[in-house]
Amino acid sequence: MNASLPEVLARGMEELQAAERAGDRREEARCGLAVAEACRRLGRIEEADRAWKASYRAARSAGHEGAMAWALWSGGTLARQRGAFRLAYRLLRLAAETGERGGDVVVRGYSLAGLAETGRIQGDYAAVRRLHEQLLAEARRRGEARHTVWALEGIAQMHRNTGEYDEALALFEEAADTASRAEDRRGWAWALRGIADVVSVRDADVERALSLLSQAEEACREMRLSSALAYNHKMRGNVLYRAGRYEQAREMYALALEEFREMDEPRGTALSRLGLVKASAHLGRDAAHTAADLAELRSTLDRIGLRHARDMVDKAAAELGVGPLPDHGGHEQGAARPVLPAVGAEALQAADVEGLR
Numbered sequence: 103m104n105a106s107l108p109e110v111l112a113r114g115m116e117e118l119q120a121a122e123r124a125g126d127r128r129e130e131a132r133c134g135l136a137v138a139e140a141c142r143r144l145g146r147i148e149e150a151d152r153a154w155k156a157s158y159r160a161a162r163s164a165g166h167e168g169a170m171a172w173a174l175w176s177g178g179t180l181a182r183q184r185g186a187f188r189l190a191y192r193l194l195r196l197a198a199e200t201g202e203r204g205g206d207v208v209v210r211g212y213s214l215a216g217l218a219e220t221g222r223i224q225g226d227y228a229a230v231r232r233l234h235e236q237l238l239a240e241a242r243r244r245g246e247a248r249h250t251v252w253a254l255e256g257i258a259q260m261h262r263n264t265g266e267y268d269e270a271l272a273l274f275e276e277a278a279d280t281a282s283r284a285e286d287r288r289g290w291a292w293a294l295r296g297i298a299d300v301v302s303v304r305d306a307d308v309e310r311a312l313s314l315l316s317q318a319e320e321a322c323r324e325m326r327l328s329s330a331l332a333y334n335h336k337m338r339g340n341v342l343y344r345a346g347r348y349e350q351a352r353e354m355y356a357l358a359l360e361e362f363r364e365m366d367e368p369r370g371t372a373l374s375r376l377g378l379v380k381a382s383a384h385l386g387r388d389a390a391h392t393a394a395d396l397a398e399l400r401s402t403l404d405r406i407g408l409r410h411a412r413d414m415v416d417k418a419a420a421e422l423g424v425g426p427l428p429d430h431g432g433h434e435q436g437a438a439r440p441v442l443p444a445v446g447a448e449a450l451q452a453a454d455v456e457g458l459r
Contacts, residue, residue, distance in 0.1 A: 107326040111140035131161035131169040138176045142183065145328040145365030150180050167204030171197045175213050182220050183329070185368035185406045188443045190220050195449040211237065211249065214453050219256060221450055223369065225410030226442050227260045229450055234260070236455040247284035251277045251293065258296055263410055267304040274300060287321045291330055294318035295337050302341040311341045332361035332370055339377045352381035372402050373411060376418060383422045393424040400427060407443070 114136035121129035134157030141150035154176040161169035178193030194216040201210035215237050221230035238253035258273035274296035281289035298314040301307045315338050322331040339354035355377035362370035376399055383392045396419050403412040419425030442450070 106324070107140050107144050110136060111144065114140060127160045127164035128166050128169060131157045131164060131166060131173065134160060135169070135172050135176055138173070138180075142176070142180050143327060143329060145361075145367070147180070147184065147366045151177075154180060167200050168206035168209060171201035171204055171206060171209040171213065174200060175209055175216060178213070178216055178220075182216070182223065183367055187220055187224060187407050188445050191217065191443065191446040191449045194220065195445075195452065198453070211240065211246075214455065215249065215252060217446075217449050217453055219252075221442060221446060222256055222260060224407050224442060224446070225263075225413075227264070229442060229447070231257070231260060233450065233453055233455070240455055247280055248286050248289060251281045251284070251286055251289035254280065255289070255292055255296060262296070262300055262303075267300050271297065271300045271304070287325060288327060288330065291318040291321040291327065291334070295330075295334055298341065299337055302344055306344070308341060308345045312338065315341070328361065328365060329367065329370070332358050332365065332367070332374075335361065336370065336374050336377065339374070339381070343377060343381055346384075348381045348384040352378060352385065355381060368402075368406055369408060369411070372399060372406065372408070375399055376411075376415060380418050380422065383424075389422075389424050392422055393419065393427060396422075396424065397427045 114133050118130060118133035118137055121127075121133050134153050138150050138153035138157055141147075141153055154173050157176070158170055158173035161167075161173055174193050174197035178190045178197055181187075181190035181193055194213050198210050198213035198217070201207070201213060214233065218230045218233040218237060222234070234253055234256050238250065238257065241249035241253055254273050254277035258270045258277065261267075261273065262270035274293050278290055278293035278297060281287075281293055294314045295318050298311040298318070301314070302311040315334055319331065319334050321327075322334055335354050336358040339351045339358060342348075342351035342354060355374050359371060359374035359378060362374055375395075379387075379392060379395045379399065383389075396415050400412055400415040403415060416425065416427065419427050
């Protein structure tokens with residue numbers, strides 16, 4: 103769980119080649135999954151895409167539905183990371199169904215969690231809050247620390263984004279403590295990032311927030327967690343921006359933007375661009391260019407399907423005095439807009455946590 107990703111990738115490739123030579127299709131599927139996940143977390147997107155598909159083919163050839171489900175889960179997680187939400191819902195729903203047929207409750211649980219996280223990232227909290235809470239209860243019942251940490255952080259993020267800072271902080275702190283006791287360095291780093299965010303926005307405690315992010319960054323670098331590191335840098339930009347340290351914030355947003363673009367991660371790219379536009383506006387960029395950049399960003403976020411982030415653009419325009427922005431998407435200002443694609447709504451409605459028992 104805490105091994106360096108390059109080490110995991112090297113070992114996975116070595117074992118995959120041995121399985122191919124031996125003609126062991128089930129072992130090919132297992133090793134291919136490890137390769138796919140290491141590549142995904144390292145930001146090697148095309149390699150991850152090839153690896154999960156090869157893992158699925160090997161698992162199907164071996165007639166192993168559990169391994170097929172894990173490959174589909176990996177593909178769905180990769181699709182979400184790339185902003186392909188419709189594909190993510192389809193693959194994750196298939197993973198959950200295949201895992202249920204194969205009697206693998208763990209992959210089914212991870213697939214349901216993936217569905218919940220996809221809906222949360224898109225900003226439809228009403229659709230996914232109950233599923234998060236059900237998965238948290240089930241993870242606690244089964245004693246699965248890593249899954250418990252994931253659920254706590256997801257619920258905490260929803261509280262944070264709706265302004266319930268005390269609730270968010272308590273959950274992020276519980277996640278950090280749980281991850282620390284389970285020696286889950288990855289979950290711990292994400293939890294510290296969440297705590298830093300809340301103490302920055304709620305308490306304006308800049309130094310504590312930056313210290314927490316430095317601790318999390320150390321863990322990200324040790325494990326070569328490229329995506330988590332980029333999000334850490336973006337959050338550092340947020341903390342500095344809130345403190346009025348716009349030049350430093352701009353530097354951090356630019357660094358995060360470069361990292362996200364290298365990984366082909368559209369959500370992180372768009373959020374970093376938003377921070378960069380805001381910081382640049384405070385440093386003297388003219389209003390016309392700022393408004394144009396924000397309008398383009400809002401269209402990008404609409405296309406990706408990120409409601410919460412889209413609303414952040416409108417708030418930025420108001421904060422910077424360049425709103426309201428022209429809306430070329432046909433939406434009235436403040437009007438309710440559908441968030442989840444039909445395939446996502448259907449997949450979430452079909453999610454059944456009881457099937458994990």
